[in-house]
Amino acid sequence: MNWRIPLFKIYWDEEDVKAVTDVIKRGTYWATGPEIKEFEERIAEYVEMKYTVAFNSGTSALHAVLLAYDIRQGDEIIVPSFTFISTANAPLFVGAKPVFAEIEDRTYGLDPEDVKEKITKKTKVIMPIHYGGCPC
Incomplete structure (x- = not known):
């Protein structure tokens, strides 16, 4: 074939x-x-909001969100282990550390049980990401 x-x-x-x-x-x-x-x-x-901002890519949007929330060096961001590279790169752009959590077999989204195990005092963000048309 x-x-x-x-x-x-x-x-x-x-x-x-x-x-x-x-x-x-x-x-x-x-x-x-x-x-x-x-x-x-x-x-x-x-979306019934006063303002919106268009970005050229999801990478830029994720980077901007982390900047807006003052994420910085030493912070940890929990991200899916199965994702596009931008998800892991965005924390690095602001000096934070991406922490990879496992995904669920059925949804390809973050596995809540594994996320719970990854949370530390340094965790500032949990970043669920839609993947392959499957909503997180």
Whole structure:
């Protein structure tokens, strides 16, 4: 059998190409501008919040969350042992230590019993992460 399951598949049309081309030709930063502002406003309205912030990646978002909560050197963050590398890297970006906890076979989410065993006085955050379409 010669088939592959793609990591992702991008669906686009000419309207999408034009929108991206317009941003590139405008010469502004891709992570700012009227499209991002509109996106943030529409998401804020949808989730009924006053503000939202768009990030370029989950890595950046996790990093920002740890900075916002003043996580720093010496703190420990419990993360799943089966995850994307960003989950483990985010604590390192702020000087904290990722502590790996086992996952459940059925959900691929953190195993609550193993998490309990990993908690110490240095634990500041438990970082459950959705994986492979399975919500944490």
